[in-house]
Amino acid sequence: MDKPKIVVLGAGLGGTIAAYEIQAAAKGRAEVMMVSDSETYSFIPSNPWVAVRWREPEAIQVHLPPIFAKKKIGFTAVGAKRLHAPEKRLELNDGSNVIYDYLVIATGPDLAFDEIEGLGPHGGHTVSICQTAHASAAADAFDRFVESPGPIVVGAVQGASCYGPAYEFALILDTELRRRKIRDKVPMTFVTAEPYIGHLGLDGVGDTKGLLESTLRERHIKWVTNARVATVEAGMMHVEEIAEGGAVAKTHDLPFAFSMMLPAFRGIAAVRDIPGLTNPRGFILIDKHQRNPAFPEIFALGVCVAIPPTGPTPVPVGVPKTGFMIESMVTAIAANLAAILDGKEPTAEATWNAVCLADFGDGGVAFVAQPQIPPRNVNWAASGKWVHLAKIGFEKYFLRKVRKGESEPFYEKLALHVMGIKKLRF
Numbered sequence: 515m516d517k518p519k520i521v522v523l524g525a526g527l528g529g530t531i532a533a534y535e536i537q538a539a540a541k542g543r544a545e546v547m548m549v550s551d552s553e554t555y556s557f558i559p560s561n562p563w564v565a566v567r568w569r570e571p572e573a574i575q576v577h578l579p580p581i582f583a584k585k586k587i588g589f590t591a592v593g594a595k596r597l598h599a600p601e602k603r604l605e606l607n608d609g610s611n612v613i614y615d616y617l618v619i620a621t622g623p624d625l626a627f628d629e630i631e632g633l634g635p636h637g638g639h640t641v642s643i644c645q646t647a648h649a650s651a652a653a654d655a656f657d658r659f660v661e662s663p664g665p666i667v668v669g670a671v672q673g674a675s676c677y678g679p680a681y682e683f684a685l686i687l688d689t690e691l692r693r694r695k696i697r698d699k700v701p702m703t704f705v706t707a708e709p710y711i712g713h714l715g716l717d718g719v720g721d722t723k724g725l726l727e728s729t730l731r732e733r734h735i736k737w738v739t740n741a742r743v744a745t746v747e748a749g750m751m752h753v754e755e756i757a758e759g760g761a762v763a764k765t766h767d768l769p770f771a772f773s774m775m776l777p778a779f780r781g782i783a784a785v786r787d788i789p790g791l792t793n794p795r796g797f798i799l800i801d802k803h804q805r806n807p808a809f810p811e812i813f814a815l816g817v818c819v820a821i822p823p824t825g826p827t828p829v830p831v832g833v834p835k836t837g838f839m840i841e842s843m844v845t846a847i848a849a850n851l852a853a854i855l856d857g858k859e860p861t862a863e864a865t866w867n868a869v870c871l872a873d874f875g876d877g878g879v880a881f882v883a884q885p886q887i888p889p890r891n892v893n894w895a896a897s898g899k900w901v902h903l904a905k906i907g908f909e910k911y912f913l914r915k916v917r918k919g920e921s922e923p924f925y926e927k928l929a930l931h932v933m934g935i936k937k938l939r940f
Contacts (some may be wrong), residue, residue, distance in 0.1 A: 518544045518615035520851060521604060522596055525550035525578055527558060528816035528840040529620030533587050534926055535844055535921035536618070536726040538637065539852040549604060549612060551593030553579055556646040559837075560909050562683040562873070564649035565774070566656060566690045571646050574909070576916050585919045594621075594784040599791055599809045616854070618847055619798050619814040623779035632670055633775060634721045639746050640773040643683055652774060656687075663696050664771030667751050669705035671743045673778030673833025673858065675817070677706065677714045678872045680776050681879075688733045689875030691719060703768055704730060705736040705753055705775070707829040711737055716868065717888055719881040720895030729897070738766055740828045743775065751775075756828040779832065781818055793820045803860045804847045813850070815843035824887055825920030838869035839886055842937040844921065863939040867892075873905040880904070 520540065521534045525548055537546045555576040563569040582589040593607040597617075604612040626643050627634025631815055635642045641652035659666075667700055668684040680837030684704050691697040708714070711730065712722035730737055740763075744752040757763035765786050780786070781796020792806025798814035799806055806812040817840075821833045842864040868883040878901030884892035915921070 519547065519613070519854070520616045520618065521547045521549055521612055521614040522595075522618045522620060523549050523604065524619065524621035524816075524818075525552065525555060526620065526816070527836075528622075528844055529618070529841045530578070530916055531619055531841065531921050532620055532815060532844045532847060533582070534585065534919050535848040536851055537585055537587050538921065539848040540855060541852075543855045544615075544851075544865060545588065546923045547588030547614075548578075548582055548590070548613065549594055549606070550589070550591050551607075553577060553591045557909060557913055557916075558644075558646070559679075559905075561643040561646055562679060563688050564646060565641070565643050565652040565683065566686055568655050568686075568690075571650050574646065574913065576913065579709065580919065581919050588767075595664075597785050597791075599788055599812065602811065615811060616851060617812045617814065618786060618851075620816050621782045621785070621818045623817045624782045624796070626673070626778040626780050629673070629778055630743050630746065631741065632748075633671065633777060638774060639748050640751075642775060642777070643679060644776065655772060659772040660691075660696065662692060662771070663699040664842040665701045665703070665769050667703050667705055667768050667770040667773040668775070669703075669738075669741070670707060670776040671778060672707045672741075673830045674707060674776045674833060675715055675779055676776065676834045676836055677708060677910050678870055679835070680704070680706065680774075680871050682874065683774055684735060685729065685733060685874035687733065699894055702733075702735045703736050705741045705743065705751070705766075705768070706737070706739055706826075707741055707831050709827045709829075709831070710738055710739055713827075713831065715824070715831050716883060716886060719868065719870075719883045720893050722879065722895050725895055725897050729874070729879070738768075742765075742829050746773075746775075758828055760828065778830075779817060785818075795820075796814075797821075802849055802863050803850050804843055804864060805850070805860065813847045815847060816840045819843070834868070837866075838937075839866050845937040865936055865939050867936070871901055871905045871908060873902050876902060878902050878905065893928070917936070 555714035557574040560574040595607045596605045616766040635780045637912035642648035670680045712726040740756045742754045745849045753766040754763040786796035797820035804813045817835045846864035866886045868886040872879045
């Protein structure tokens with residue numbers, strides 16, 4: 515009798531770790547396969563450092579095929595063209611097909627630069643740090659910028675759902691410009707769809723509002739909240755400040771010589787517009803066990819899952835689905851697949867706790883939200899130089915974990931236990 519086939523779609527932060535953890539949980543009872551569009555894993559949280567040349571791309575990347583071969587996990591980098599969910603079939607870009615018994619979707623997002631005229635690195639006027647290749651191109655643009663400095667605009671547009679990297683990049687730029695002794699030549703503005711600074715798509719965590727507002731003031735960075743970016747031209751961003759009720763309260767024409775704006779996210783084309791699988795934005799619908807109700811053999815984790823916002827805001831603000839939250843989803847899916855292989859019903863639920871280190875180049879803000887969506891049992895934030903050092907340590911640790919093919923070494927379990935942070939809800 516053939517073993518059931520578990521396919522993981524997407525070799526990013528969540529998918530790579532999911533393949534390792536599912537393989538360990540299956541204990542030889544299933545065949546595990548990874549379908550990716552690249553042979554390279556990139557540690558996306560380090561992209562802001564790549565964009566100012568504090569890291570070279572190669573330093574934060576891992577070549578995956580040898581690791582998957584060693585772990586006896588199937589691997590292809592052909593990429594997925596279309597999911598045919600009723601047939602349990604994944605059509606690949608080379609015309610071949612993969613038939614699965616269980617599918618774990620971990621694709622991350624499609625970057626919706628096209629939804630705002632002039633946005634983004636592909637024919638637009640702003641740079642990106644969403645992908646390592648984008649960050650490398652941003653570093654080239656930053657090199658040109660420092661030869662002739664001018665205004666900088668950084669932030670996140672309407673519908674974005676991951677705000678931490680925008681704050682990180684604005685403050686890393688500030689640190690780098692001060693090191694180059696040209697900060698005095700660079701007016702900076704932070705533009706965000708959030709209703710207030712430090713909202714983060716989470717309605718704040720601890721005193722992130724106070725911490726981040728004071729940090730921006732200390733660094734002489736102005737801000738515009740409730741911002742809807744209308745269009746971007748070469749050297750000019752047109753922003754509408756939206757009042758309660760949706761009316762335009764104020765318009766801002768913001769000149770820039772360098773700009774990075776995080777785009778809105780949507781589901782990738784391969785899974786969009788499948789009835790019962792996705793919401794209108796193409797995000798995967800899941801239940802409390804990370805399982806799609808219409809296609810119970812499909813699980814999903816990370817940025818590609820559908821999560822409702824924390825509450826109504828004048829401008830659409832998404833909820834972040836990154837970091838530790840992804841790792842808790844991975845653990846829940848691995849446990850549930852193991853239960854199914856045992857002939858049992860899935861019971862594991864991810865805690866969706868948020869644990870974040872936001873690096874500012876010479877300091878930073880850390881926060882813990884348990885659970886991620888209010889009301890919470892733990893709601894804590896702190897700042898200091900230790901956050902920068904902790905982010906460096908986490909980068910080295912996580913890359914080592916990927917290179918070794920490990921999901922959660924014992925010392926990570928021990929550290930999380932000591933801090934009272936759990937991946938699963940009991």
